[in-house]
Amino acid sequence: MPNNTVHDNATDLEMNRAYAVVFGSVIVLGLPLNAVSLWILLRRHSLKSSSAIFMVNLAISDLLLVISLPMRVYFYATGSWPLSIMACIWITMLFLNNIRSSSIFITFISLDRLLAVVYPLRSRHLRTPSNAWKSVALVWLFVLVVNIPESFHFTRSIRDSNESTCFEFREPKLLQSNLSYIQPVLVVTLLAVNLVSTVLVSCTLHKRLNDSAKVNNKVNVMLIFAMNLMMFTVFFLPVSLVVFFQSGKHFFTLLMCLASVNCCLDPLLYYFSLDGFWKRKEDADTSGQAPLNTL
Template identity: 70%
Template sequence: MQNNSGMYQNGTEMENSVYALVFGSVISLGLPLNAVSLWILLRRHSLKSPSAVFMVNLAISDLLLVISLPTRVYFYATNKWPLGKMTCIWITMLFRNNIRSSSIFITFISLDRLLAVVYPLRSRHLRNSSNAWKAVSVIWMMVVVLNIPESVIFSRQLDKHNVSSCFRFSPPNLDDELSASDMAYVQLVLVVTMLVVNIVTTALVSWTLHRHVNDSAKINNKVNVMLIFAMNLMMFTAFFLPVSLGFKFYNLRPALNCLASVNCCLDPLLYYFSFDGFWKRKEDIVTCRRAVAGQDLMAYGQMALSTS
């Protein structure tokens, strides 16, 4: 029995070391990548573009996640939580908010790309910064509202367990488990819905670009366009969906949370491929307006993608 207990403790310590290492790596990569990306988006691209608005908020969401990770590194490195109940709740909510807000912002970026490619002229009245900021406000409001019942449920769970085991405690009793499952289903439905939207938009954009294969010379960033959609689908299947299914696999939650945190390191690639001239100044956007004047639909779609 002592040997089994020692093996279990050694296995747990090894898992904790892996989690601390992964979270630490996410901090070292995610913090500079997202900070630089946010600076470039604000400094060199106009926030009058809907894509830039969504990407700025995606970068903010990722930075909020990254700044919460040092506490997780400390917890898994020392197996202690000295910061109290409320800090544990806030850190947990920041992590869950990132999954939800990131999945929605990425979906809106896909929808914006769909409108730019498939309906470049008819969507001009929709693709503006005013509508983008309205959508962003609703997204953040919805994410924060979901925190209210979720925080109450999580607080009850912490009250029944040792708060020093913030990110890892025993499974809740039946009543708390049912309440937590309700919130988990909300997140799962949200992520699955966003995934379906991304699949549909990817198919429509791919079909549109294939249909205009003779005009492919006018869409120099065609590969970048499809890379954006491929990356979006990868984000959902590799990061958002597994962690959203985690409530069904309680013992895998720490590992799935660890995996999901990696998404914030890959979002800067989305920014890079979304802008044909990521390092160019926002004054270059005037080329998009010239394309509109020529009434060249595919050229405008290409310009809208590369500069918005």
């Protein structure tokens, strides 16, 4: 029995080091990629289009995730938590918020592309900066409202279970509560929306196969939807569905590591979503090439 305990401790130590490496790599890649993307979006693309507004907020969501990771790296590298329980709770909230806000913003980008391709004329009154900002405000409000009861639940559960460490939520009641089902319901619903949007856009582009004047860069359009579906199925869905499995708590940290990688891939979404991503908007306009986000 002692030998098994020693073996388990050694395995946990190796896994913790692996987690620290993964989270550290996400910081190294995610911070400059999203910071540069945010700078380009703000500096070279005006916030007068709904797509750019959603992408700016997606980049902000990713940056909030990245700034929460250094303490995770410290915890998994040293095995100790020097801050308070509330600090642990709010860093955890930043992580969960990224999954929720990113999934919603990515879905908004998909819906914006859907309206631009399938209903280009009828959707113009919907795809306005004003409506985009209202939608963004509702998303952040929703995220904050969910955080309030969640933070109380995590605080009470950790204290009741005498957990002395951070992020390692071993007790089932920490993962399985009525509040924990908000995220999987949200992610599954948004995944369904993305699937329907992908099918509708694919059918429309197939019908307009020879009508390049109406829909430019068809390959880029489908790449956007393919990337969005990959984000959901690979990064958001597994960690969200873990609450439905009794053994899920043993894989929770591993799935959190996987979910954190999504912030490193979002800049590719900006690149394929905006024609002339590296150019100023006015340069693209004068070149005669219509940006994709104006479809």
